[in-house]
Amino acid sequence: MADWKQVAARLFPDVTRTPDDLEALYPPRALAEGARVTRIAPSPTGYLHLGVFFTALVNRLTASTTNGVFYFRLEDTDKKREVEGGADDILKGFNDYGLTIDEGFVAPGVVHGDYAPYQQSQRVDLYHVYVKSLVEQGLAYPCFCSEEERQQAREAQEAAKCRTGYYGPYAKCRALTPDEALARIDAGTPCVVRLRSGGDESRRIAFTDLIKGKIEMPENDEDLVLLKSDGVPTYHFAHAVDDHLMRTTHVIRGDEWISSVPKHLELFRVLGFKPPKYAHVAPLMKEDGGGKRKLSKRKDPEAAMHYYASEGYPADSVLEYLFTVVNSDFEDWRRCNPDANRAAFPFNFKKMSVSGALFDLAKLSDVSKNVIARMTADEVTDAVLAWAKDYDPTFYETLAADPAFARGIFAIDRGGAKPRKDMAKWSDAPDYAAYFFDGGMDDGWELPEHLKAADAVAVLQAYKVAYDPAADKDAWFAAVKALCEPFGFCPDVKEYKKHPDDFKGHVGDVSTILRLAVTGRRNTPDLCAIMQLLGKDRVIARIDRAIQNLSE
């Protein structure tokens, strides 16, 4: 009569270490009381998803605010879904947004830390040590069921209207004796290793989620797969082993995991590990036909962090917005600390939303406008240039041809106490700056309805005479004002409002005529500054063209 020890030995002939050995190899961390160890553990299945980034941010904040450690572990146990270079994309994304990683994979090609390896595909020996031990104890067993068999069992369960899954009486291989198991291993039948669950579906297990509060669920009674037939662990098992061995104190992850917590708790129990604290983060949602749904990697371009770079949202804007979603009191804090570094924000689980928040691009825009409004002309120019180089080569050429002129464009109305908020993202820049370039001005503009072309022509002709390219802002305005009365416009807006019928319009209308002639638009920054930047020749040429257009 064989026993489970023999089965374990047959299953894992190369495993010589014991759980105690590993315990010694990866000792508890020497950290101060209260320091939290957190991690992000993405799988390299493609580009960096906004949701992953968001979760990483919460992990980062949790570690930072407690002087703990935030590490990056690669969950590359699913070779089928793996994407070449996926890990580097994710890491690069973190780096781009200034999200620093303390340990594990910290940058593309850079890994360090005392709890290595940080890549699950390189940790299989470790997992096997524990599985072997569980099999020896009779707490896990090999299962030889084929996909077809499981499928059939499932259909039978559905027909009988009972819970589907591999548990209790439906766990066929659970009944195998060590001898039977040995025979099938020797016959070369592929197998997985399953947990022999001691759970009871009718009992309930309670735990406290740091975000959602107390949660109660039926115990797990499923004989979940620990090791797949290729010897690689499932997420559940890897989670228990890795987070224990890496001494994670707080597991912060997407709330799609919440229903697996009973499984995880059972695993920690049978392995003799102290379970971590859990915090399950609600997903970012998107409005979709009246309802809302989780941001989808496939359907929604804004689910990719890359989207924000290509649209030209400054990293700072994205972060600033994400913080408003992370903690509901962030905006209050920001109002009180307008210049403070976000790292100083006192992050708190209790201020996190329990249910999914709609990702609001309009709000992002507003936040971003404020961020950009605080930047200097040089910063804006550099950022626009950097963005254009990658995403709008034509615009880049245009700007790069005359950097000083480019800088001049973005310097207008910037830096004062009342900054303009014209741009929410760098991709707004080409349109914003279009009329500064001769080919970019739209000549198809029309006068506001209450103004007559003849009056406009008269104003423009007079302005040509009065125009002084060297005039400062006051002189410039005086010249505009002087144009009013001769042509029936009121130089004083208040006065005009008292007697609107006495005038053709007010000084604002005169400005509008000039603005349209020079820029082709009704909305622009300070006209005086624009004209100075444009220079005399261009201004005169444009006024002439306007006069001609209006005269036709």
Added chain:
RNA sequence: GGCCCGAUGGUCAAGCGGUUAAGACACCGCCCUUUCACGGCGGUAUCACGGGUUCGAGUCCCGUUCGGGUCACCA
């Protein structure tokens, strides 16, 4: 369908048994203003529904409805 979570304006949300139910975005109006902006002030608009408990319920309990998540050798 089973299990779990949730529900305050169009959106993000504060609220922890007694409030005129904060604030932000968006929208609208007014003011300021050389134009355009910025800014300031104001406005429209919310406690999903039904039962309890209570002197009193957005807040506590139970149902209903709706929304989300999850039920793999994926994570």
